[in-house]
Amino acid sequence: MNADILAMGKVGVGAVKESDWYDALVILYQNHQLAGKYGKEGRRIVEQYFSQTIVAKKIAEIFQELI
Numbered sequence: 001m002n003a004d005i006l007a008m009g010k011v012g013v014g015a016v017k018e019s020d021w022y023d024a025l026v027i028l029y030q031n032h033q034l035a036g037k038y039g040k041e042g043r044r045i046v047e048q049y050f051s052q053t054i055v056a057k058k059i060a061e062i063f064q065e066l067i
Contacts, residue, residue: 008049011042 013024028035048054062066 009041
């Protein structure tokens with residue numbers, strides 16, 4: 001899922017190993033502008049694809065297909 005979300009936009013740094021997580025956190029800590037940019041883009045993606053309204057519509061569509 002992490003890779004899928006990262007593919008939706010520039011929302012962060014993909015981390016696999018423990019050292020990747022450390023490096024990503026250092027980058028974001030040292031670059032507040034980049035961290036803010038990732039945060040804004042991440043929020044846009046969540047609102048567009050994962051908001052309560054969007055998810056409820058998708059679930060309703062699944063139930064409608066079952067009927």
